[in-house]
């Protein structure tokens with residue numbers, strides 16, 4: 001234990017010794033360390049703000065060699081760490097639990113090479129998602145997975161959560177676009193997995209690392225696929241009296257064999273919040289709106305648009321509007337992608353849930369969410385990826401009221417239970433993290449979890465990388481649950 | 490070695506068969522392997538439930554008996570140099586468990602063939618768009634275990650892109666599930682990826698869940714012959730850059746003659762969509778390909794597609810698959826002496842060598858091909874060898890770097906600590 005006073009703030013190492021800090025400083029330099037309490041506060045949680053816990057030390061390596069040296073040093077001392085990208089995660093993935101050191105990739109943000117002939121791009125893991133698409137835009141390409149947080153979140157975070165986004169309905173999620181990885185194992189060893197070619201040689205270890213939520217080491221580089229921009233697209237706003245008819249229309253589109261690029265739904269609470277924040281002309285009295293985008297060749301797109309229009313109108317839409325130009329289209333997407341932020345105006349705090357049901361069960365799960373909202377007396381909005389049945393109920397609460405915090409947590413849990421009962425899943429894209437670890441037995445048997453834990457130990461036998469995440473540990477959860485709720489309640 | 494083990498335990502195959510028989514509820518589900526099966530395993534056991542298969546795995550673990558899945562296909566026969574003791578046939582576990590056309594997902598047991606599954610979904614104009622050769626012979630278990638794919642990989646992806654849930658029987662006979670029935674799901678570690686392409690070395694796959702896709706409203710096949718391969722690849726690339734093709738191949742002249750009757754390099758491109766889209770694509774292709782472009786529709790298109798999907802040579806001494814950087818596929822193939830089906834755009838090709846003198850020449854040829862594939866950023870897997878070449882010591886799988894290999898060995902050790910699941914013939918001898 002060390003207790004120091006530096007210029008500008010106090011810091012306090014609960015478990016780390018000063019000798020270790022010096023060794024890490026010699027690897028990453030003074031500018032690569034953050035340890036003052038005031039500066040560490042930013043890192044006490046990610047987008048899942050219900051639980052908070054500050055790391056003792058934040059390390060910011062600049063390259064693979066530094067990551068490797070840092071992990072080797074921690075390994076030798078038996079110290080666990082938590083990887084972090086931009087901290088936009090929504091399941092407490094980068095919340096430090098029994099891991100005093102946080103290793104952040106934000107200084108590893110270079111695009112290393114772009115290869116248009118092969119449609120590949122190689123990046124460092126701290127590169128921001130949108131920067132990849134921006135870099136290849138002029139040449140007519142984009143990086144397909146587009147989480148709504150894409151202006152901030154990193155490729156390393158996307159890989160670890162297997163993130164999706166509105167357009168993953170047509171283009172696939174992160175795992176469909178990652179071919180090769182450089183991974184630093186928790187003991188500091190650097191391994192290359194996969195490559196830039198399409199077929200896997202041996203076991204698909206890249207596939208195992210994508211979605212592993214930071215529990216297998218630190219991803220330092222990735223080779224990603226680039227996608228050609230579609231020639232043309234049409235974006236609609238369909239307006240409905242209620243969510244029931246909106247979900248029926250979604251099913252009708254899919255059943256007709258049309259796979260749009262995106263189908264995103266917002267309910268009344270969200271419509272009103274978004275309209276107040278951005279004034280994009282959403283009808284405030286509507287029960288639900290659906291953004292439908294189709295894309296592809298310019299030839300034939302008008303026929304397809306007509307098909308979508310008549311399907312939607314035949315299935316209960318009050319009205320359907322076509323974005324007339326790129327400005328109108330951009331406004332719709334801006335409204336959608338910033339919906340979470342808009343909700344921030346409605347309540348001091350909100351928790352974004354993430355669950356999945358088979359697409360045809362959407363009407364049922366939305367009714368259940370309404371019931372949950374009544375039962376716990378909390379407002380819940382819905383803005384989500386309707387085309388894949390991936391719901392995002394946003395639960396509004398006030399963290400100053402411990403009872404509301406409790407209700408918010410329980411309401412989220414009830415919704416997830418309902419998803420699982422309808423044949424769905426606990427998470428479509430935000431991950432299990434710290435948040436949903438204890439719900440995993442709803443979905444998986446003890447045998448399933450034992451084998452999943454074995455997979456993790458292939459990479460991290462001592463569980464040093466992001467401990468106490470994803471898989472519930474009998475006994476351990478009681479110990480960690482109490483301290484990590486420290487700030488929230 | 491396996492024979493010796495049996496003898497030293499004073500067990501005859503008959504007694505072993507009886508022991509397995511006692512684990513199953515019906516009689517007549519265990520037999521001594523005959524014909525091609527005998528190259529892979531000595532006994533064939535046909536469980537009907539996951540519980541029975543669990544018992545079989547436990548018995549194999551406690552008696553140290555190697556266990557392999559028998560899928561009727563050729564793959565295991567090719568990679569196993571010695572038969573295992575026990576072969577499990579899932580021919581009795583071949584049901585469609587749940588098909589939800591409106592959710593576009595299907596749950597099916599691993600013993601059903603891809604052909605049957607697709608037949609069942611045809612009335613909804615949906616399919617599982619994975620199309621390795623002879624889907625009527627490929628069970629879903631082998632489709633996943635061997636990560637099989639075909640022409641549609643270009644537009645629809647591979648097993649890893651479509652498999653959303655799995656059940657397999659692993660160590661201690663545990664039934665392990667991962668994923669689920671929904672098309673988007675990140676709960677838990679992705680065991681679907683781990684099992685895809687694991688060649689039976691981590692457990693026996695019993696159930697699979699796939700997302701399925703709509704069959705295109707309309708599609709056509711465009712064929713264009715070229716005097717030389719370079720021109721064919723260039724033309725194919727031109728199409729690939731401009732059109733969202735369903736699939737795209739360049740065929741060597743001999744393969745081409747099987748498909749179309751012309752003994753020239755052949756570009757095959759499939760276009761699909763609504764009327765306007767198809768018409769536009771056909772027009773653009775005509776401008777680009779100039780020369781003798783022929784367009785096939787309906788039955789003619791389908792029959793040609795099937796011939797292309799199922800290309801094979803009765804007399805092929807070696808079949809291999811290379812995966813290289815897509816832009817290097819043409820130059821890589823130009824440097825190799827072989828017949829091929831090249832999946833342009835994907836960087837993958839099936840290669841065939843027909844006249845090989847002896848095992849030594851085969852070994853040299855594979856080494857040369859492999860070196861070229863590596864020089865183009867990729868790797869080569871041998872798919873099949875004529876019987877007389879199998880003793881040449883040709884490695885069926887390519888190698889990976891030391892760090893990745895260490896992790897693969899660790900994965901095998903942790904998932905199969907008893908070492909019974911199809912041991913000794915996968916990458917690095919796993």
Ligand SMILES: Cc1cc2nc3c(=O)[nH]c(=O)nc-3n(C[C@H](O)[C@H](O)[C@H](O)COP(=O)(O)OP(=O)(O)OC[C@H]3O[C@@H](n4cnc5c(N)ncnc54)[C@H](O)[C@@H]3O)c2cc1C
Nearest residue numbers: 085086087088089093148154156157158160164214219429
């Ligand atoms: C407004 C908003 C909208 C969002 N919209 C979407 C959406 O549409 N779709 C979607 O899928 N998600 C969405 N998210 C969630 C979040 O943005 C994604 O999960 C994102 O991928 C996280 O990236 P990050 O860089 O912020 O990672 P972090 O939050 O820092 O970390 C996420 C996890 O990854 C691990 N990690 C990070 N970097 C590495 C690395 N280099 N190596 C190993 N492990 C690492 C961490 O330990 C942690 O477990 C949204 C979040 C917000 C706040």
